[in-house]
Structure formats: C-alpha cells, structure tokens
Amino acid sequence: MTQLYVGSEVGQLRRVLLHRPERALTHLTPSNCHELLFDDVLAVEAAGEEHDIFSQTLTNQGVEVLHLHDLLVETLAVPEAKTWLLNTQISDYRYGPTFATDLKHYLADMTNDHLATILLGGLAYSELPIKSSSMLPKMHRPLDFVIEPLPNHLFTRDTSCWVYGGVSLNPMMMPARQRETNHLRAIYRWHPIFAGQEFIRYFGDEDRHYDNATIEGGDVLVIGKGAVLIGISERTTPQGVENLAAHLFASGQASQVIAIDLPKHRSCMHLDTVMTHMDIDTFSVYPEIMRQDLDTWQLTPKADGSLNVKQMPNYVKAVESALGLDQLRIITTGGDSYEAEREQWNDANNVLTVKPGVVIGYERNVYTNEKYDKAGIEVLTIPGNELGRGRGGARCMSCPIERDSI
Known part of the structure; x- marks a missing residue:
C-alpha cells in the first residue's frame, strides 16, 4: 500500500494528480471566459497536446x-458516490426541486464516462433532450449552461492540497470553481486508491458554507520540516489560513505556518505564481511582488489548542528559520524589467520541482530558464503557448499526492 503523504515541495515526487483539458475548454468563448476566470480562449487540441507532453515528462x-x-469515472462506479455527487452537484437549491429531479434522472442513466465528461465539461440547455415542467428551462436561452463547465479543473493544485499526512479540501473563493471541490471530496472518500486509507481530512470536507474561510492550494507551499508557507492572496483569506493552521496543529502534522500578505492583483493570483521552492535552500522569486516589506506572520500552536500569532521581520527570515538554513538562495525572474514582467505573467516562477534541483517549466520563459540553469537548477521544458493562457504553470497544473520529505 502506497503512502498518501507530501513531506515537502522539493523531495522526490512519486504520485501526482493532473487533469487533461478537454470538453470544458470547448465551452470557453470570448463572451464567457472572464466569468469562467480565463483571460483568453485556448486552442483545445493544442492545449491537450501540450498537456500530454507535461504528463509524459513526469x-x-x-x-x-x-x-x-x-478517477472520477472510477468513483462514479461506486453507487453511493454517484448518488452523493448527483445530489450535491444537482441540488434542489441550485435548480429547484422539479428541475433537479428531472435532471438527476437524465444524468443517472448515462454511462459513468459520459457523466464524468458532463460534470467536468458542462452542458448547455440546447444539448438537453428532456422536457421538464419546471420554470427554469423555459427562462433560459439555448446556449445558457444547465451545468457550467469547469475549465479551472486544469489547475488541480488549488482544489485540494496534500500537506504532510493529510489533505485540505479547499473551500474556493470564486463561484466558478466551488463545484470542483465536491469532485475531490467524492474521489478521496470512495475511490479505491483512497477509500479505507489512513489520512487526515483537515478542512473543507463537511456539507456547509465556509463563509469567509477560503483557501486555494496555489497559496500553500509545504516547505518541509513541519512548516507550511501560505500566501494571503485574492483567493486565500486570513480566516482560511487560521482554520487550516488550527487543523494542522490539532492533528500534529505541522508545527508552524508562515503567512505572507500578498498584493491583491491579477499577476499575483496565488503565492506560487510569484514564488516556488526549487531545491532545499533555493526559491524562485518575482522580486517586483515578493518584496522584503510584505507583512509576514508565524502561527504556532498553544497548549490550549488556540493559535499563537507573531509578526516576523520578513518572509525570507521566517523561511530560513523554519528550514534551519543560514541563508536562502533566491533566483529572481530573468531578463530586464520588461522581460521579467512578461515571463512572470507566463509563469516563469511557477515551476514544479520533481526532485531537488530538477524542475518542470514552460520553454517560452527563456531568460528565467537560463538563470535557473546557471544556478545549477535543471529545467525540463514543456510547451505552454496554449496552456499558459490559463495563467498557470506546471505547479498550478499538478496536485502532488505522494512526495518525499527533505
């Protein structure tokens, strides 16, 4: 039995969860892409081919x-999982009781493969062959979505993140992504790889509205030695950080959380778009955003179960102290300031470390890749002309499930 455990960002990566972009991308149009959190529409075939190269590189x-x-198809083969997912994703509150009942009957008759495709990729009213007495279908246009596509599932990093011996099923900030978490909840509960295995569900696995406590995995770096580095971003709130920290401490899986208050703008959607861990002492950093004056806190557990919160001089000192290092090696984004800004926008700092000093990144970021290479970091390059339009690199597109400690 393999162990579900992620002990670091840079130890040998053993198992990872990806999602090949498919039907959801065909539903992206210039008029809806912003609502679905994309800046652009992607060439679907090319994005799939680029993703295959990423997968093969791993x-x-x-x-x-x-x-x-x-995983979703195999999970839907478990009757209890299928019932739960249909009731959760096609709820009376989302569709009204009449339409929800009719829609569930229609979906329940599909093959599991087709159902998974629809749940992930969406369904328009024009594609729905059933008649319902509900008001809802009569009030929509043919191209409106009955089930919205989930193109952001491509970024498996965010929806759930494994931290040491457990997983956080992240309550997502944006409505366009909130249904994603239910797919992971079902997979981790019922899929044969996970069912009956010993692991902790820290946060986000209950049927409730998590209110302001949102967190996304792109902001969570498991830097090792019991420490977790979390960015407070556009999508991850201090309330989310405190809740996750409390669960990590209560389960004894982490000894400290370092929280960095990031600037709230699009080029810095998550911490991993401006900073990733490449070797035990080495980080890639976009200095325009990762300035030394960012507010940084250290959260540690108190004996009574509450949190001890202490402001730190800066994030570099906090990370050095957590990892027991004299000095961090920081590699900044390459090129002049124009090139650096462009390459950061194209995810030059969002690399996935496969083992210490070996990372996967987009080939288009030539100046930054050259800098990594000169610093002794081996870059395995993948094409990202289409995938990169989703504003996510190799780290965003991967959810490690098993990785060695440092």
Whole structure:
C-alpha cells in the first residue's frame, strides 16, 4: 500500500494528480471566459497536446500520473458516490426541486464516462433532450449552461492540497470553481486508491458554507520540516489560513505556518505564481511582488489548542528559520524589467520541482530558464503557448499526492 503523504515541495515526487483539458475548454468563448476566470480562449487540441507532453515528462521522471477524469469515472462506479455527487452537484437549491429531479434522472442513466465528461465539461440547455415542467428551462436561452463547465479543473493544485499526512479540501473563493471541490471530496472518500486509507481530512470536507474561510492550494507551499508557507492572496483569506493552521496543529502534522500578505492583483493570483521552492535552500522569486516589506506572520500552536500569532521581520527570515538554513538562495525572474514582467505573467516562477534541483517549466520563459540553469537548477521544458493562457504553470497544473520529505 502506497503512502498518501507530501513531506515537502522539493523531495522526490512519486504520485501526482493532473487533469487533461478537454470538453470544458470547448465551452470557453470570448463572451464567457472572464466569468469562467480565463483571460483568453485556448486552442483545445493544442492545449491537450501540450498537456500530454507535461504528463509524459513526469512519467519519464518516474512519477506516477493519475488523471482526474479517470478517477472520477472510477468513483462514479461506486453507487453511493454517484448518488452523493448527483445530489450535491444537482441540488434542489441550485435548480429547484422539479428541475433537479428531472435532471438527476437524465444524468443517472448515462454511462459513468459520459457523466464524468458532463460534470467536468458542462452542458448547455440546447444539448438537453428532456422536457421538464419546471420554470427554469423555459427562462433560459439555448446556449445558457444547465451545468457550467469547469475549465479551472486544469489547475488541480488549488482544489485540494496534500500537506504532510493529510489533505485540505479547499473551500474556493470564486463561484466558478466551488463545484470542483465536491469532485475531490467524492474521489478521496470512495475511490479505491483512497477509500479505507489512513489520512487526515483537515478542512473543507463537511456539507456547509465556509463563509469567509477560503483557501486555494496555489497559496500553500509545504516547505518541509513541519512548516507550511501560505500566501494571503485574492483567493486565500486570513480566516482560511487560521482554520487550516488550527487543523494542522490539532492533528500534529505541522508545527508552524508562515503567512505572507500578498498584493491583491491579477499577476499575483496565488503565492506560487510569484514564488516556488526549487531545491532545499533555493526559491524562485518575482522580486517586483515578493518584496522584503510584505507583512509576514508565524502561527504556532498553544497548549490550549488556540493559535499563537507573531509578526516576523520578513518572509525570507521566517523561511530560513523554519528550514534551519543560514541563508536562502533566491533566483529572481530573468531578463530586464520588461522581460521579467512578461515571463512572470507566463509563469516563469511557477515551476514544479520533481526532485531537488530538477524542475518542470514552460520553454517560452527563456531568460528565467537560463538563470535557473546557471544556478545549477535543471529545467525540463514543456510547451505552454496554449496552456499558459490559463495563467498557470506546471505547479498550478499538478496536485502532488505522494512526495518525499527533505
């Protein structure tokens, strides 16, 4: 039995969850892409081919790749899981009791593969062959979505994140992504790889509205040695950080959380878009955003179960102290200030470390990749002309499930 455990950001990566972009991208149009959190529409075939190269690069490095679509199909084969997912995703509150009942009957008759495709990729009213006495279908246009596509599932990093011996099923900030978490809740509960395995569900696994406590995995770096680095971003709130920290401490899985207050703008959607861990002492950083004066706090557990919160001089000192290092090696984004800004926008700082000093990144970021190379970091390059339009790199597109400690 393999262990579900992520002990660091840079130890040998053993198993990872990806999602090949498919039907959801075909539903992206210039008029709806912003609502679905994309800046642009992607060429679907090309994005799929680029993703296959990413997946193959991981396999070549000895990493076992799991695909979200396959896991969802296999989870839907468990009757209890199928019932729960249909009741959760097609609820009376979302559709009204009449239409929800009719829609569930229609979906329940599909093959599991087709159902997974629809749940992930969406369904328009024009594609719905059933008649319902509900008011809802009569009040929509043919191209409106009955089930909205989930193109952001491509970024498996955010929806759930494994931290040491457990997983956080993240309550997402944006309505366009909130349904994603239910797919992961079902997979981790019922899929044969996870069912009956010993792991902790820290946060986000209950049927409730988490209110202001939102968190996304792109902001969570498991830097090792019992420490977790979390960015307070556009999508991750202080309330989310405190809740996750309290659960990490209560389960004894982490000894400290370092929280950095990030600037709230689009180029810095998550911490990992401006900072990733590449080797035990080495981080890639976009200095325009990761300035030394960002407010940084250290959260540690008190004996009575409450949190001890202490402001730190800066994030670099806090990370050095957590990892027991004299000095962090920081590699900044390459090129002049124009090139650096462009490459950061194209995810030059969002690399996925496969093992210490070996990372996967987009080939288009030539200046930054050259800098990594000169610093002794090996970059395995993948094409990202289409994938990069979703504003996410190799780290965003991967959810490690098993990784060694440092």
